[in-house]
Structures are given as C-alpha cells and as structure tokens.
Amino acid sequence: DKPSSHDRYLIRSKRIITPEGVIAGSVEVKGGIIISVAEGGDQFSDYSQGYILDYGDAVVMPGLVDIHVHLNDPGRTEWEDFTTGTKAAAAGGITTLIDMPLNCFPTVVSEETFRLKLEAARNRLHVDVELDPVNLVIYRFLGGLVPENAFNRSALESLLDAGVLGLKSFMCPSGIDDFPMTNATHIKEGLHVLAKYKRPLLVHSEIALDSEGIQIKRPLQILDLTQLILRLGHLHGKEEAAISELYKVAQDTRVGGRAEGAHLHIVHLSDAWKSLGIIKEAKESGASLSVETCPHYLAFSAEQIKDGDTRFKCAPPIRDEVNRNKLRQALMDGHIDLLSSDHSPSAPELKLFDQGDFLRAWGGISSLQFDLPVTWSYGKSFGVTLNQLATWWSERPAKLAGQELKGAISGGKHADIVVWDPDEEFELNENYTTYLKHPNISAYMGTRLSGKVMATFVRGNLVYSDGKLAPAACGVPILAKQ
Numbered sequence: 001d002k003p004s005s006h007d008r009y010l011i012r013s014k015r016i017i018t019p020e021g022v023i024a025g026s027v028e029v030k031g032g033i034i035i036s037v038a039e040g041g042d043q044f045s046d047y048s049q050g051y052i053l054d055y056g057d058a059v060v061m062p063g064l065v066d067i068h069v070h071l072n073d074p075g076r077t078e079w080e081d082f083t084t085g086t087k088a089a090a091a092g093g094i095t096t097l098i099d100m101p102l103n104c105f106p107t108v109v110s111e112e113t114f115r116l117k118l119e120a121a122r123n124r125l126h127v128d129v130e131l132d133p134v135n136l137v138i139y140r141f142l143g144g145l146v147p148e149n150a151f152n153r154s155a156l157e158s159l160l161d162a163g164v165l166g167l168k169s170f171m172c173p174s175g176i177d178d179f180p181m182t183n184a185t186h187i188k189e190g191l192h193v194l195a196k197y198k199r200p201l202l203v204h205s206e207i208a209l210d211s212e213g214i215q216i217k218r219p220l221q222i223l224d225l226t227q228l229i230l231r232l233g234h235l236h237g238k239e240e241a242a243i244s245e246l247y248k249v250a251q252d253t254r255v256g257g258r259a260e261g262a263h264l265h266i267v268h269l270s271d272a273w274k275s276l277g278i279i280k281e282a283k284e285s286g287a288s289l290s291v292e293t294c295p296h297y298l299a300f301s302a303e304q305i306k307d308g309d310t311r312f313k314c315a316p317p318i319r320d321e322v323n324r325n326k327l328r329q330a331l332m333d334g335h336i337d338l339l340s341s342d343h344s345p346s347a348p349e350l351k352l353f354d355q356g357d358f359l360r361a362w363g364g365i366s367s368l369q370f371d372l373p374v375t376w377s378y379g380k381s382f383g384v385t386l387n388q389l390a391t392w393w394s395e396r397p398a399k400l401a402g403q404e405l406k407g408a409i410s411g412g413k414h415a416d417i418v419v420w421d422p423d424e425e426f427e428l429n430e431n432y433t434t435y436l437k438h439p440n441i442s443a444y445m446g447t448r449l450s451g452k453v454m455a456t457f458v459r460g461n462l463v464y465s466d467g468k469l470a471p472a473a474c475g476v477p478i479l480a481k482q
C-alpha cells in the first residue's frame with residue numbers, strides 16, 4: 001500500500017522545483033515515470049486514475065544524483081558498504097549514486113574486478129533484478145584509469161563494455177595501494193579510449209610538489225600538526241599544477257581533437273584562486289571540461305577546525321576563510337558546474353582521534369546522508385536558491401553521468417524525487433537517525449542543520465518516508481548502455 005512503481009498517483013505541493021522554475025501544482029507518476037507536471041490543481045479536482053499525496057508547502061525536488069561516493073564494497077566493508085551507504089543515501093534524498101572504483105578491494109580497474117564489484121552489489125543488496133525490487137537507490141559505477149591499463153586499449157574497452165559509465169584517475173597518490181596514480185600521458189590515452197564511448201574521465205587533480213613536500217617535513221618540530229596542515233591548506237599549488245596539466249590534455253576533447261567525444265571532469269575543487277581561472281580558460285578554448293566542488297569546502301574554513309579534529313582531514317584540504325568565500329562566489333557566478341559529496345569514510349580507528357594526527361589520519365569526509373541539509377544550511381547564508389540546488393545536485397550530475405532520464409521533474413523522466421522541508425531545523429547528534437556505518441567520523445556531527453528530508457521516491461517507489469526506510473533496503477546496479 002506504499003506508492004510503488006506499479007501505481008499511478010499525484011504528488012501535490014506548493015513548491016515543485018521544475019527546470020522552468022518553482023510551481024504550485026502536481027506531478028503525476030505512473031509506472032515509475034513522471035507522466036505530467038501541471039501548475040495549479042483544478043484539472044485534478046476529481047482525480048480518479050489514482051491516489052493523491054499532498055505535501056502542502058514542502059519542497060518537491062528531483063532526487064539528488066551524487067556522482068562521487070566511496071562505498072568501499074567489496075573488501076573494505078568495515079568502512080562503509082552497499083547496505084549502509086544505500087540506506088544513508090535514501091534517507092538523505094539521494095536517488096542515484098555513483099560508486100568510485102577505489103577504496104574497495106580489489107579496486108575496479110579491469111573487467112574481472114568490475115565483475116567482483118557487481119557480484120558484491122548483488123549479494124549485499126539481495127536484489128533479484130528480474131523481480132522488480134523496491135529500488136532504494138540506483139547505483140552506477142566508475143572504473144579506474146591506472147598506469148597498468150592506460151596503454152592497454154583492449155583492457156580499458158572490456159571494462160567500458162562491461163558497463164562502467166566512465167573512468168576515474170588520480171594525479172597524486174590515492175592512499176590506496178592498488179590504485180596507483182596516473183600522469184598526463186596516461187590521462188591522454190584514457191580520454192582517447194573514452195572518446196569512442198562518449199563517457200567522462202573524472203580526475204583527482206592534485207600533484208605532489210617538491211616544495212610543498214619539503215614543507216611537510218621541515219616545520220614539524222615548530223608547529224603543532226594540525227596547525228601545519230592548516231598552513232598547507234593555504235597553499236594552492238598542488239591543485240593549480242594539476243589543473244594546468246589538465247588544461248593541456250583537455251585540448252584533445254575539442255571538436256576535431258584526438259579525444260573528441262570524451263569529457264574531462266575535475267573532482268572536488270578546493271582552490272578558489274588560479275585553478276578557477278585555468279578552468280574557465282579551458283572551457284573557453286572549447287575543451288569539454290567541467291568541475292565540481294563539495295559541501296565541505298563551502299561549509300568549513302581551516303580557521304574553524306579544532307586542533308587534532310581529523311574528521312576534517314581531506315584532500316585537497318579545507319582552506320582558509322578567504323578561499324572558502326571565493327569558492328562560494330565562484331559557485332554562485334557559475335564557474336563551478338555541480339556538487340558531489342566525495343563521501344569517503346573509513347573505519348574510525350584510521351582517523352586516529354586519540355593522537356589527532358593530521359598527517360597520518362585517513363583523509364576523507366563522511367557526509368553522504370547530509371548532502372542536502374548541509375548544502376542548504378550553509379548555502380542559504382550566501383544566497384543559494386532551491387533551483388540552484390536542483391541544478392547542481394540533480395540536473396548537471398545526471399547529464400555528466402549520461403543519465404538523460406534523471407535529474408529533473410519533468411514529463412518523461414524517472415520519478416526520482418525528494419520531498420523536504422527547508423525550514424525544519426534539527427541537531428545532528430547521536431539521537432538523529434543516521435544510516436552511515438560510522439556517523440561519529442562525520443565532520444557534520446554536532447552541527448545544527450536545516451532542511452529535513454520527508455520522503456524519497458526512486459522510480460516511483462517510496463523508499464523513505466517519515467523517518468523510516470522501506471523494509472527491503474536494496475538497490476539496482478545499472479550498467480552503462482552499450
């Protein structure tokens with residue numbers, strides 16, 4: 001009796017976020033698809049084709065498409081796994097998540113290792129795809145571009161043929177032994193293969209610089225470790241150097257270029273100084289390029305981080321307040337295309353809370369379930385609108401991932417919808433129901449947020465409502481179309 005993909009129903013609200021703007025009206029869903037979006041309500045006054053769900057003045061928005069999530073399954077399920085990650089996503093209004101090829105073991109760098117990933121997903125989700133499961137969240141996957149496969153076209157092709165929707169690579173050590181870093185030449189080759197598939201390459205754009213390397217070692221005696229990391233946070237060179245290199249390889253993606261059809265996406269930009277200018281220039285040069293940032297770079301500044309609070313350790317680092325404000329402005333000015341979480345949890349022990357050791361602690365921010373309230377809570381202070389949320393969190397990531405049926409509330413799209421109350425405030429404390437495996441490692445714990453998710457629909461199925469998940473917590477692994 002819960003709305004499901006078999007049903008026909010109306011979702012009504014005074015605030016429906018559509019590509020054309022905010023409307024008061026109704027969204028009609030049938031067979032998991034949005035069949036119409038209508039302003040006003042008169043035409044439905046005697047709706048007899050189905051039932052009506054009236055959400056009053058709650059916001060009805062496309063579900064979030066989080067294109068940058070590390071679920072660590074298989075192999076490091078004690079960090080996070082498909083079940084906990086999926087539940088957290090559903091409770092957070094995220095209807096599609098794209099799982100990164102690393103932090104799981106083995107990493108997804110070949111067709112064989114991708115098969116292991118899919119098998120883990122199927123096992124842990126207990127989904128029989130033939131049986132029309134209740135879809136909690138739709139998974140998609142990226143494969144890894146590493147030195148070992150970069151010059152092996154047939155290996156990359158078999159990975160892409162197996163259905164990964166794009167590739168991911170690192171320009172610096174990834175922190176994971178079986179996911180080595182790539183240089184510009186590897187990236188060039190990867191883009192060349194991706195061109196045929198018209199799929200993107202997502203790049204962690206930082207290069208280890210000697211001068212900064214020296215600074216990591218030298219001031220240890222003088223400075224407290226946290227202070228040191230915060231200092232490093234002021235240095236923008238690592239991102240800038242990587243993005244300068246990407247500027248050059250991105251030229252291949254221009255019309256008529258060697259990798260025309262491929263797309264380069266810079267993940268988690270933190271530097272709001274020169275890197276932004278280089279990205280802008282690359283776009284103007286005709287390169288097929290986009291960039292994301294993450295809520296933690298918009299929310300936090302290095303000055304606010306308490307000594308030894310390694311929940312905030314991430315790469316690139318959280319920088320100073322001036323940088324944070326410039327980054328916010330760049331997002332508002334349209335120089336950053338979209339948002340993602342880079343949800344990268346670990347086992348709590350690896351955060352080394354007792355030592356507060358910023359140099360050795362695992363780098364990664366845990367945030368998945370809080371994507372929406374966090375972006376809204378901090379974003380509204382600098383003028384973010386509901387339509388911008390839908391653009392950055394749904395429309396553009398869906399497009400980047402090649403998901404043309406997702407990312408908007410409009411006729412013909414999948415009924416992937418989040419209903420939420422932007423005005424409801426809550427304390428994110430131990431009494432708050434979190435589905436993440438280790439909520440205590442999240443940098444957002446202990447904050448007061450606004451924006452409460454009331455209901456999440458995935459392809460017409462109500463998977464989360466009123467603080468409760470649908471009983472069958474599962475998802476569907478979906479592969480890139482051939």
Ligand SMILES: NC(=O)N[C@H]1NC(=O)NC1=O
Nearest residue numbers: 174175314315344363364
């Ligand atoms: N391996 C991994 O997840 N690294 C992530 N963590 C982080 O803070 N930045 C990253 O790229």
Ligand SMILES: [Zn+2]
Nearest residue numbers: 204267268315
């Ligand atoms: Zn990264």
Ligand SMILES: [Zn+2]
Nearest residue numbers: 068100342344
């Ligand atoms: Zn990441």
